[in-house]
Amino acid sequence: MQGVEHDPAAILAAYRARRRRRGMILLGMVALGIAAFLLDISTGPSPLRLWDVLLGLFQPDQLSAPEQTIIRQVRLPYALMALLVGAALSLAGAEMQTILNNPLASPFTLGVSSAASFGAALAIVSGISLPFVPADWMVPLNAFIAAFASVLLLEALARSRAAGMEGVVLFGIALVFTFNALVALLQFVASQEALSQLVFWTMGSLGRSTWGGLATLAVVLAVVLPFSWRAADAMTALRLGEDRARSFGIDVRRLRLFSLLRISALAATAVAFVGTIGFIGLVGPHIARMLLGEDHRFLLPASLLTGAVIMALASVLSKVLVPGVLLPVGIVTSMIGVPVFLLLILKKPTRV
Amino acid sequence: MSDTLEIDGLGAAYGGKPVIDGLSLAPFVPGSVTSLIGPNAAGKTTLLRALAGLHPAKGAVRLGGRDLLALPLADHARYVTYMPQSLPQRVALSVLEGVAGALRASPVDGPALSDAALMGRALEVIELVGIGHKALAGLDHLSGGQRQLASLAQALARSPRVLLLDEPISALDLYYQLRVMKLVQRLARERGMMVIMVLHDLAIAARWSDRVVVLAEGRVMADGRPAEAISAGVLAEVYKVRGRVEQDGADLRIAIDDILP
Numbered sequence: 001m002q003g004v005e006h007d008p009a010a011i012l013a014a015y016r017a018r019r020r021r022r023g024m025i026l027l028g029m030v031a032l033g034i035a036a037f038l039l040d041i042s043t044g045p046s047p048l049r050l051w052d053v054l055l056g057l058f059q060p061d062q063l064s065a066p067e068q069t070i071i072r073q074v075r076l077p078y079a080l081m082a083l084l085v086g087a088a089l090s091l092a093g094a095e096m097q098t099i100l101n102n103p104l105a106s107p108f109t110l111g112v113s114s115a116a117s118f119g120a121a122l123a124i125v126s127g128i129s130l131p132f133v134p135a136d137w138m139v140p141l142n143a144f145i146a147a148f149a150s151v152l153l154l155e156a157l158a159r160s161r162a163a164g165m166e167g168v169v170l171f172g173i174a175l176v177f178t179f180n181a182l183v184a185l186l187q188f189v190a191s192q193e194a195l196s197q198l199v200f201w202t203m204g205s206l207g208r209s210t211w212g213g214l215a216t217l218a219v220v221l222a223v224v225l226p227f228s229w230r231a232a233d234a235m236t237a238l239r240l241g242e243d244r245a246r247s248f249g250i251d252v253r254r255l256r257l258f259s260l261l262r263i264s265a266l267a268a269t270a271v272a273f274v275g276t277i278g279f280i281g282l283v284g285p286h287i288a289r290m291l292l293g294e295d296h297r298f299l300l301p302a303s304l305l306t307g308a309v310i311m312a313l314a315s316v317l318s319k320v321l322v323p324g325v326l327l328p329v330g331i332v333t334s335m336i337g338v339p340v341f342l343l344l345i346l347k348k349p350t351r352v
Numbered sequence: 353m354s355d356t357l358e359i360d361g362l363g364a365a366y367g368g369k370p371v372i373d374g375l376s377l378a379p380f381v382p383g384s385v386t387s388l389i390g391p392n393a394a395g396k397t398t399l400l401r402a403l404a405g406l407h408p409a410k411g412a413v414r415l416g417g418r419d420l421l422a423l424p425l426a427d428h429a430r431y432v433t434y435m436p437q438s439l440p441q442r443v444a445l446s447v448l449e450g451v452a453g454a455l456r457a458s459p460v461d462g463p464a465l466s467d468a469a470l471m472g473r474a475l476e477v478i479e480l481v482g483i484g485h486k487a488l489a490g491l492d493h494l495s496g497g498q499r500q501l502a503s504l505a506q507a508l509a510r511s512p513r514v515l516l517l518d519e520p521i522s523a524l525d526l527y528y529q530l531r532v533m534k535l536v537q538r539l540a541r542e543r544g545m546m547v548i549m550v551l552h553d554l555a556i557a558a559r560w561s562d563r564v565v566v567l568a569e570g571r572v573m574a575d576g577r578p579a580e581a582i583s584a585g586v587l588a589e590v591y592k593v594r595g596r597v598e599q600d601g602a603d604l605r606i607a608i609d610d611i612l613p
Contacts, residue, residue: 006485008475014488015448015471103442237457239443240450240506243436247404248510249429249458293490294444295453 022298025291029305033083036312040079041071043319081209082315082329083308084217085270089277090284090307091228092266094300097285098235099259100158101242104169106281107267110154111175112147113278116271118179119146121186124197140216140272147268150175151260159256204275204330206315213273220269224262225304231255232296239294277330279337280307280314286344355416356381357514357546362411364395364402371395372402372570375411380563382513382544385537387557387578389550390567391591396550399567400516403548404434415513426458433512437519439491439503447494447502448474448487454506477509478502481535497528504532508539515540517549521556529553533560558582558604566590578604588612 041056042048048056048067055062056071063071089107096105107113123142133141153175158168187198234255237245246252267281287310288302311329314336318327356379363373372395380386388396402409405420405428413420420428445453451474455465465473478487481501486494491502500520507515517536521529537560540547551557557564557578564581566574568590574581579599587595587608595608 006487008479008484011448011475011484011487012468012471018488101440233453233456236445236449237453239440239445240453241436241440243401243406243434244439244506245457246406246425247429247432247434247507248454249426251425289444293446293449295449 022292026298026301026305029302029309033305033309033312036309036316037079037083040082040312040315041075043316044070044075045319045324046070077209077211077214078206078315079312081206081214081217081274082311084214084221085206085274085277086280086284086307086309086311086314087304088217088221088266088270088307089281090288090303090310091224091300092263092270093281093307094285094288094296094303095228095235095259095263096281098238098296099256099263100154100168101238102158102168103286104282105172106279106285107147107263107271108276108278108281109176110150110169110172111179112150112154112264112267113271113276114176114179114183115150116143116147116268117276118182118186119143120272121183121198122146125186125190125194127194140213140269143272144264144268146179147271148261148264150179151264151267155256155260200275203328204271204277204333205328206274206318207326207328209274217269217273220265224265227258228262228300229297231259232300235259235296235300236294275328275330277311278334279341280310280333283337283340283344284310290344290347355513358412358414359403360412360414362399362402362409362413364398364407364409366398370570371398375399375570375572377565377572377575380514380546380548382546383541384563385540385547385549385561386563386565387549387551387561388565388567389552389554389557389582390573393569394567395570396567397518400434400518400548400550403514404432404516405429406434429458429510430460431512432514432516433507433510434516435503435507435518435520437522439499441492443491445491446488447478447483447491447505450491450502451475451477451505451509454509460510474505474509477505480508480539481505482531497524497531500524500528500532501535504535511543513545515545515547517547519550519552522552529556536560554582554606555604558606582606 038050038053042050042053048071052063052067053071056068060068060072093106096107096110097103119142120139123139128138130138154168154172157171183198187195190198234250237248237250238252238255242252271277284307285303287306288299292298292302314329314332317336318329318332321327321332358379359375359377362375364371388399390396398407401407403413405425409421415431420431448471452470455470455474475484475487478484481504483498483501486498491499494502521532524532533556536547539545561578563576564578565572566581566586573590574586582604583597584595587593592612593608594610594612595606598605
C-alpha cells in the first residue's frame with residue numbers, strides 16, 4: 001500500500017550494512033579457506049601439527065628433512081591443487097547456471113566433465129600427437145577441445161526455442177551417459193598402461209598433482225578471473241530475463257559466448273589434470289547464492305571461495321575417511337555431494 | 353523533447369513466416385499512451401519486440417528522424433526499453449538490486465554515477481512507483497502486483513523515450529491493474545515518454561490510452577482515438593464477437609453480448 005511509513009535514508013543505510021555484511025562473509029570464507037588449506041596439509045599418513053605445517057611453509061630449515069619433503073613436495077601441491085580445482089569448477093558452475101538459466105547446470109551434471117574425460121581418454125588410448133604440441137600436453141589439450149565442443153552444443157540447444165531449459169538438462173544428461181559409455185568402450189580396447197591411466201579419469205584424484213599442472217591451472221584462473229569480473233553486472237542483469245537484459249543494452253549473445261569460453265577453459269583445465277570431480281560446480285554456487293544472493297559482484301568471488309573450501313575439506317576427508325588410504329577425491333565429492341545437494345533442494349528460497 | 357516516433361514499412365517474421373509486413377503507423381507523439389490490441393497471434397508482441405530491436409526486422413523505426421533499427425543494440429537501448437510480461441521466478445535479488453542492475457547494465461544518458469548515487473537513483477524510481485517500503489525485499493517475496501511495479505521501476509530507471517509494455521497487467525488484480533495504468537499515464541505525461549502497451553482488456557485500453565491500434569493477422573485494422581478505433585465493427589471483424597460500443601460522456605461503454613457463429 002502506498003504511504004507506508006519508511007525512510008529512504010534508512011533504506012540506503014540498511015543496504016550499505018547488508019553490503020558490509022556480505023564483505024564480512026567473503027572474508028570469513030577466505031579465512032575458512034586458509035584454515036582448510038592448513039588442515040589439508042597437516043592431514044595424511046603421518047599427521048603433522050599445525051605449527052610444523054607453518055614452519056614447513058615459511059621456515060623449512062627448522063624441520064627434519066623427511067618432514068620438509070612431506071610438506072613441500074607431497075602435500076603442498078595436493079592442497080594447492082585442491083583449492084584451485086575447487087575454485088575453478090565452482091566459478092564455472094556459477095557462470096553456467098546464469099548463462100544457461102538453469103540451477104542444475106554444472107560442468108559435471110551437463111556432461112562437460114565427461115566430455116573432457118572422453119577427450120583425454122581418446123588421447124591416451126590412441127597415443128596420437130600433433131607436430132607442435134609436447135606429448136604430455138596432448139591429453140589436457142584434447143580434454144579441453146572436447147569440453148569446449150560440448151559446452152557449445154549445450155549453448156546452441158539453450159538458444160533454440162524448441163528445447164527449453166528442460167531440454168538442456170536432458171541433453172546434458174544424455175551427454176554424460178554418452179561420453180561415459182564411450183570412455184568405457186575405450187577402456188575395453190585399451191592396452192594395460194593406457195587402461196590404468198584411463199581409470200584415473202573416472203575417479204578424479206589429486207594424486208597426480210604436478211607443479212606444471214598447478215601452474216597451468218593457476219595461469220588459466222588468473223587470465224579468466226578479470227574477464228569474469230567484468231561480466232558480473234551483465235550476468236546479474238541476465239538473471240532478470242533475457243529480453244529484459246537485451247533491452248537494457250546487453251549483448252547477450254556475446255556475453256554467452258565469452259562466458260562459455262571461460263567455462264570450458266576452467267572446467268576443462270581442472271578436469272584435465274585431476275580427472276572427473278563431481279558436485280563442486282553444482283553445490284559451490286548454490287551455497288554462495290544462499291549466503292549472498294545473486295548480485296554477481298558477490299556471487300562470483302563467493303563461488304570461487306566456496307569451491308576452494310569444499311575441495312580442501314574433501315581432500316582432508318579423502319585422507320581420513322579410510323585410515324591409511326588415500327581415496328580418490330572425486331569419490332569423496334560424489335559421496336558428500338548427494339546429501340548436500342538434497343539439503344539444498346529441500347531448503348527454503350534464498351535470502352537477499 | 354519533441355521527437356516523434358515513426359514506424360515505416362516494418363516487417364518481421366517468426367519461424368520463417370512473415371508476421372508483420374510493410375506495417376506503417378502515423379507518428380507517435382511524446383507524452384502519449386497507445387494501446388496495441390487484437391486477438392492472439394496478431395503480431396502484437398512481435399511488433400513490440402521489433403520496435404525494441406529484440407526481433408530482427410526490416411523497414412525503419414525513426415525517433416526524431418534517427419532510424420533506431422540501424423543502431424547497435426546498446427544505442428537503441430538508450431531510447432527504447434521493453435518490459436516483458438513478467439519477471440522470472442526464483443531470482444535472489446532485492447527490488448533495489450534489480451533496479452540497480454538495470455542501471456548498471458549499460459550506460460544511460462547523463463554522467464557516470466558513483467555506486468552511492470546509483471543506489472540513490474534506483475531508490476528514487478522505486479519510490480516513484482510506490483513500493484519504496486519494499487525496496488530491500490527480495491523480488492521473490494513480493495505479491496504479483498508489487499513484482500510488476502518492481503519490473504516497471506527497472507524499465508523506468510533507464511529513462512527511455514519510448515516505453516514498450518507487453519501485457520503489463522494481464523496477471524494482476526483490479527487494484528494493481530488500475531494502479532499500474534494510472535502510473536504509466538501520469539509518467540508518460542510528466543516525462544514526455546511515448547508508451548505503447550499491449551493490452552487484452554478493451555475497457556482499460558479505452559479508459560487509459562490516447563490512441564488505440566487494432567492489429568489482426570499482422571495488419572492494422574484500426575488506428576485512432578479509443579472511440580474511433582474500438583467499434584462494433586471492429587469487435588465483429590477482429591474479435592468475432594457481437595457487442596455494442598457507446599460513448600457516454602467521457603467514457604466509452606463496451607458491452608460484449610455473444611460470440612459470432
